[in-house]
Amino acid sequence: MVTQRLTKQFNTMLETAGGLVLMTGADALLVLLDGSTDWQKLRQTIPEGVKQVIVAADLLEDLEGAESEGLLPLPLNKEKSPLLERLQHALLEAIADGFLRSNCDVIAVYSGFEFGKIDSISHIRLDDRLRRLTSRDLQRLESSVPLKSLKTVIDLASQIGREGREGKKVGTMFVIGDTRKVLSHCKDSGFDPLKGYKRESRNLADAKVREDIKEIAQMDGAFVVSPDGFVEKSRQIVEVSHADLTLSKGLGSRHWAAAGISQLTKAIGIVVSQSTGTVRLFQNGETVLRIEPMEHAVKWQEFNYDPPAADTETN
Numbered sequence: 021m022v023t024q025r026l027t028k029q030f031n032t033m034l035e036t037a038g039g040l041v042l043m044t045g046a047d048a049l050l051v052l053l054d055g056s057t058d059w060q061k062l063r064q065t066i067p068e069g070v071k072q073v074i075v076a077a078d079l080l081e082d083l084e085g086a087e088s089e090g091l092l093p094l095p096l097n098k099e100k101s102p103l104l105e106r107l108q109h110a111l112l113e114a115i116a117d118g119f120l121r122s123n124c125d126v127i128a129v130y131s132g133f134e135f136g137k138i139d140s141i142s143h144i145r146l147d148d149r150l151r152r153l154t155s156r157d158l159q160r161l162e163s164s165v166p167l168k169s170l171k172t173v174i175d176l177a178s179q180i181g182r183e184g185r186e187g188k189k190v191g192t193m194f195v196i197g198d199t200r201k202v203l204s205h206c207k208d209s210g211f212d213p214l215k216g217y218k219r220e221s222r223n224l225a226d227a228k229v230r231e232d233i234k235e236i237a238q239m240d241g242a243f244v245v246s247p248d249g250f251v252e253k254s255r256q257i258v259e260v261s262h263a264d265l266t267l268s269k270g271l272g273s274r275h276w277a278a279a280g281i282s283q284l285t286k287a288i289g290i291v292v293s294q295s296t297g298t299v300r301l302f303q304n305g306e307t308v309l310r311i312e313p314m315e316h317a318v319k320w321q322e323f324n325y326d327p328p329a330a331d332t333e334t335n
C-alpha cells in the first residue's frame with residue numbers, strides 16, 4: 021500500500037484549497053490521493069468551515085480510517101489511469117454515491133505533475149462535462165459488440181431513464197450481442213409487439229424504431245438486440261441463475277438477470293432502473309459502467325483533453 025505523506029507542501033495545498041472552498045462558496049473539497057495518508061491530520065489541516073471533504077484513492081484499503089475522521093471515502097479502482105480520467109471518474113462516482121449533486125462546484129486538489137506530490141488545485145463546475153462519456157470507456161470493455169451499436173443502445177437507455185413515458189418512470193433491459201445464445205436463455209413474457217416486423221423496422225439506428233422501443237419499454241421484459249443493432253425480440257424474460265454473482269445491495273431482479281446473462285454469454289446487459297433512472301452496463305457478470313440520469317443526453321467525446329474554450333461569459 022502506498023502512503024502519501026502529509027508534507028509541508030501537501031499541508032499548504034490543503035489549507036489553500038480549503039480556503040478557496042470557503043471563499044468561492046464551493047460545495048465540496050475533493051482530495052485525489054495516490055495512496056493512504058494520516059486522515060486525522062488531513063482533516064485538521066482543512067479549515068473547519070469546509071464540511072464536505074471527499075477523499076478519493078484507488079483502493080478501498082487505502083481509505084481505511086478516513087470515514088471515522090468525518091471524511092467521505094471514495095475508492096476509484098483506476099490504478100495507472102491518466103490523471104484526467106481519474107478526476108472525471110472521481111466526480112462521477114461522488115455523484116453516484118450521493119456526495120455531490122450533478123450541478124455543483126468542487127475544489128479539487130491532486131498530483132497534476134508528479135505522482136505522490138500534491139501540486140495542483142482546480143475549481144470545477146459540474147455541468148455538461150460530466151455527461152461526456154468517452155468512447156474509450158466503451159472501447160475498454162473489449163466487447164465483440166461494435167461500439168456504434170453499444171452507443172446507440174446506451175443513448176436510448178439513458179433517454180428512457182431520463183424521460184420515462186407520459187410522466188411515469190420507466191425501467192427496462194437490453195441484452196446486446198451473442199444473440200443466439202442469449203435467446204436460448206429467454207422466454208416470452210407476453211405478446212411480442214415486434215413479432216412479424218421486417219428487419220429494417222427493427223433497426224435501432226432509425227429514430228422511429230427507437231420511439232417504438234420507448235413505448236414497448238413500458239411493458240415487462242427485455243429487448244434482445246443483435247450486435248449490429250437490430251432488435252431481435254422484445255418482452256423477453258431472461259432466465260439465468262445468479263448464484264455466483266456479487267452485485268451492489270439494493271439491485272433487484274432485473275439487474276441480477278442482466279448480470280447473469282452477461283456472465284453466461286458474451287452479451288452486454290444494459291439496464292435502466294425504474295426507480296432511479298440510472299443506466300448500468302454488465303459484462304462478464306459485473307457492472308462495468310454506470311451512467312447517472314442527467315437533464316440532457318449523453319455527449320460522446322474522444323478522450324483527447326481539449327483545454328476549455330475561452331469563456332465569453334462575464335461572471
Ligand SMILES: Nc1ncnc2c1ncn2[C@@H]1O[C@H](COP(=O)(O)OP(=O)(O)OP(=O)(O)O)[C@@H](O)[C@H]1O
Nearest residue numbers: 191240241242257258272273274275277293294295
Ligand atoms: N429476469 C428478468 N428478465 C426480464 N425482465 C425482468 C426480469 N426480472 C425482472 N424483470 C423486470 O423488471 C421489473 C422490476 O423488477 P425488480 O424491481 O425486481 O428489478 P430491479 O432490478 O429492482 O429494477 P428497478 O430498479 O427498475 O426496479 C419487473 O417488473 C420485470 O418487468
